[in-house]
Amino acid sequence: MQFVKVIGALTLLIMISGCSWFGGEKTIPDIPEQVLYDDAMSALDAGNWALAIEKLQLLEARYPFGRFSEQSQLELIYAYYRNSEPAASRAAADRFIRLHPNHDHIDYAYYLKGLTSFEEDRNFLARFLPLDETQRDPGAALDSFESFSTLLNRYPNSEFAPDAQRRMQYLKNRLATYEIHVASYYMKREAWVAAANRGRYVVENLQETPAVPDALSIMAESYTKLGMNDLAEKALDVLRLNYPDYVIRPFSPQRFDLLYTASFGLLGEIEPATPARPVNPDRLREAEEQGQRADSSGKRSLLNRITFGTFGSDGSDEQESEQSQ
Incomplete structure (x- = not known):
């Protein structure tokens, strides 16, 4: 029994001191x-x-x-x-x-x-591709x-x-456009009250954004579907007064009942209007810098070569116009 106690004590001491045997925690030198x-x-x-x-x-x-x-x-x-x-x-x-x-x-x-x-x-793709x-x-x-x-x-x-x-x-425009996307989704699901509330939120809280005319159009269309013609006329009056050049398009899908039913929803549906997208300020700055470099060097940018001329300016059109003048 005494022998067992001695062995147990030695084992405990070995385990406690094991950290120092195998290196333990390394001390970081004092650096000024x-x-x-x-x-x-x-x-x-x-x-x-x-x-x-x-x-x-x-x-x-x-x-x-x-x-x-x-x-x-x-x-x-x-x-x-x-x-x-x-x-x-x-x-x-x-x-x-x-x-x-x-x-x-x-x-x-x-x-x-x-x-x-x-x-x-x-992400990386959003910097170079036109993702929404x-x-x-x-x-x-x-x-x-x-x-x-x-x-x-x-x-x-x-x-x-x-x-x-x-x-x-830019963020304000983006948030307003996001609300229009949500309102468009509600219009497709014929949730007129929810769509009208989204449009009213944009008009009341996100003024002076490109999404305001779309919001007014959604309000007018939703109120018309709900039979609230007075509110629909008010929204249309505000839209015509402040945005006379705006082309009113339906945001709800326009269905032809017989064809839509016969094709199980695959045919007979007109694509609804889509909201405009705000432009990221960083992209504007990058585009301006690429245009300036192209004008000064007359060479195609790397982005222009990679995307086969889809993105990036090569400055050749401006040079040709200057030569013609």
């Missing part, structure tokens, strides 16, 4: 604050976002009250954003805003938070709009305010 910060900035300049995140996290953990603490937290937001980690970037921005509400560069934190949500649902982003879930767009709105309301003189305002206008 200035060296860590310089390494992080070098990684950011080189585009090595993962290494920059590692250095910035270590800098904040080792020197939480150092002279580079606040700046490293700002840089960490940007590094997460460039490393395609939107959740971590927003969390870092929220943490910085909570810890430093009176910081001189807090507007930068709000701007990066909004920019992160703005770019979150844009307005039919996606607008959750990220709403978050981005809220961050940019806070930036403009609290810091209207910020250097990031003009770009934030431009992106907010």
Whole structure:
């Protein structure tokens, strides 16, 4: 019995000290604050976002009250954003805003938070192909709009305010177009009340957007289907008064009963109207830059060559017109 106790004690000691035998936890050498910060900035300049995140996290953990603490937290937001980690970037921005509400560069934190949500649902294909982003879930767009709105309301003189305002206008157009897509879906399902409510929401809350005439048209058509002719006439009067060039088209499917029934819904249906799509401001900027480069060089852009001339400008038409003049 005594022998068993001795063996058990030795086994326990071996297990406890086993970590030190097999290496255990490695201690990180003490690195000066200035060296860590310089390494992080070098990684950011080189585009090595993962290494920059590692250095910035270590800098904040080792020197939480150092002279580079606040700046490293700002840089960490940007590094997460460039490393395609939107959740971590927003969390870092929220943490910085909570810890430093009176910081001189807090507007930068709000701007990066909004920019992160703005770019979150844009994948590689959406950057180069004409995909309709307005039919996606607008959750990220709403978050981005809220961050940019806070930036403009609290810091209207910020250097990031003009770009934030431009992106907010795009987001507003996108949200309005999304509401029109939902209203169109309700029109196809003959849910007239739901479609009219969606159109009224656009008219009341998302004014001065390209989707407003479509919203008025949906309201007029829905109210007509519901037998509310007075409301339908009011919507049509507002539409004709403010958008005299708008061509009124039905958003609900126009069915021919006999053919539609005989073909089980495959035939006898006219394609309803589709809402207009807002243009992403980044695409406008990229198109302008490509056009300027093409005008200066006279060569086809890479995007123009890859897409066989579908996208990107080669500047040849403008050169020919100039030569002809």
